[in-house]
Amino acid sequence: xxxxxxxxxxxxxxxxxxxxxxxxxxxxxxxxxxxxxxxxxxxxxxxxxxxxxxxxxxxxxxxxxxxxxxxxxxxxxxxxxxxxxxxxxxxxxxxxxxxxxxxxxxxxxxxxxxxxxxxxxxxxxxxxxxxxxxxxxxxxxxxxxxxxxxxxxxxxxxxxxxxxxxxxxxxxxxxxxxxxxxxxxxxxxxxxxxxxxxxxxxxxxxxxxxxxxxxxxxxxxxxxxxxxxxxxxxxxxxxxxxxxxxxxxxxxxxxxxxxxxxxxxxxxxxxxxxxxxxxxxxxxxxxxxxxxxxxxxxxxxxxxxxxxxxxxxxxxxxxxxxxxxxxxxxxxxxxxxxxxxxxxxxxxxxxxxxxxxxxxxxxxxxxxxxxxxxxxxxxxxxxxxxxxxxxxxxxxxxxxxxxxxxxxxxxxxxxxxxxxxxxxxxxxxxxxxxxxxxxxxxxxxxxxxxxxxxxxxxxxxxxxxxxxxxxxxxxx
Ligand code: BGP
Numbered sequence: 114x115x116x117x118x119x120x121x122x123x124x125x126x127x128x129x130x131x132x133x134x135x136x137x138x139x140x141x142x143x144x145x146x147x148x149x150x151x152x153x154x155x156x157x158x159x160x161x162x163x164x165x166x167x168x169x170x171x172x173x174x175x176x177x178x179x180x181x182x183x184x185x186x187x188x189x190x191x192x193x194x195x196x197x198x199x200x201x202x203x204x205x206x207x208x209x210x211x212x213x214x215x216x217x218x219x220x221x222x223x224x225x226x227x228x229x230x231x232x233x234x235x236x237x238x239x240x241x242x243x244x245x246x247x248x249x250x251x252x253x254x255x256x257x258x259x260x261x262x263x264x265x266x267x268x269x270x271x272x273x274x275x276x277x278x279x280x281x282x283x284x285x286x287x288x289x290x291x292x293x294x295x296x297x298x299x300x301x302x303x304x305x306x307x308x309x310x311x312x313x314x315x316x317x318x319x320x321x322x323x324x325x326x327x328x329x330x331x332x333x334x335x336x337x338x339x340x341x342x343x344x345x346x347x348x349x350x351x352x353x354x355x356x357x358x359x360x361x362x363x364x365x366x367x368x369x370x371x372x373x374x375x376x377x378x379x380x381x382x383x384x385x386x387x388x389x390x391x392x393x394x395x396x397x398x399x400x401x402x403x404x405x406x407x408x409x410x411x412x413x414x415x416x417x418x419x420x421x422x423x424x425x426x427x428x429x430x431x432x433x434x435x436x437x438x439x440x441x442x443x444x445x446x447x448x449x450x451x452x453x454x455x456x457x458x459x460x461x462x463x464x465x466x467x468x469x470x471x472x473x474x475x476x477x478x479x480x481x482x483x484x485x486x487x488x489x490x491x492x493x494x495x496x497x498x499x500x501x502x503x504x505x506x507x508x509x510x511x512x513x514x515x516x517x518x519x520x521x522x523x524x525x526x527x528x529x530x531x532x533x534x535x536x537x538x539x540x541x542x543x544x545x546x547x548x549x550x551x552x553x554x555x556x557x558x559x560x561x562x563x564x565x566x567x568x569x570x571x572x573x574x575x576x577x578x579x580x581x582x583x584x585x586x587x588x589x
Contacts, residue, residue, distance in 0.1 A: 124196035125537020128243035132540040135179030139218035142208025151546035190233035193582040200243035210247030227280040243288035244304035256307025257323035270334035286331035289352035296320040297445035332416025348420040349383035364433035372442040386414035424487030428467035465513040472521035489535040500570035
């Protein structure tokens, strides 16, 4: 093959809660994203108990895509997007999460949005759950620590598969499901599973239990999609940060392998429909008694995904230490800085070769089509008086990543479906809640405090990406 295949899905990616706003419009309920305050550089977001007066919740209004989506899709079309990845806010369809009947106004919003995309020849690529589950499911049920969530999620999935089956072909179940492997931080497990840990609670088995219920729900959703319409393709979505050994010392190599096991076992379950033995052995060694039934095993085996969607921003590195004789990976303690790569302002290690490595790693392990559904460079952009932004650093980041992606396809033979850079229009950062950590080709006039006209303008990268798409990745 000389380049990317015909029909390669060039586009951009966002998530409902990070751009829609309209948090109370059209009957929408409160999601977990609506109870997270804005953070700042080095200051984590706070997860509050409900929505409290006087706090700044940036997702409530975000960039007002809810009202401005036609203008934004017009700009995506101008860049030549073939697809647009977004999520359906669960709380627009089931405001509380546990109702029997969906909210028609919410369903209508996504009908209109998808129609608008299709009008421009842009194919919607949809994530079912992207850090925005109904908050009511947290307060009433304890989030995904409760088995009952499986039914609520599958009901939601069936409703939207049925409704949009002729408008949306590509789906993903849970965004970056493996982030919650970092159970020592509050943010990742809360956004993924709605888990609020009790003080002193042994967090690790709680995380594994919640992840198990999510994986069963995902598998049942995949099965339901096939029954509703066999043309639908449902993938998983994994946050990929390949973990390198800091040195070639054998114990560092082993540590890195264990780390990959512990961060990426989720993919095994999604793709192969069963748990890897190393994890079952770990459960036994640690004495974890999880609620995993024979029915669950059957469900997992019956709902293997059609493709692997993944995000790629950076690589990690790890090393063995004397105080860790079993070489167990703990994401809050086991990572070290890689001296061979640069870092972004937020400390994210910039490693284009790691993308080629990741594509090969997934392909070797699973032989399923791959889809890069997030990649990009979060930076502080400076808007010039004419509204433009000279974001050459973003172009450099993406050009080097696309060049490595091309090597994986052309030289290594990886089957890649498409590429949707993250935050194709500036939006609220998930990790920090800031507006000033920007990823877009399109600048949105809004600051961290919520001030600004919300006007959209084209950055330098806008014209660059348009050229990349027009040349099918040849002109970088
Ligand atoms: C991924 C999430 C996105 C997005 C992106 C960038 O983890 O799927 O929702 O936000 O990372 O992260 P951040 O916004 O923290 O810079």
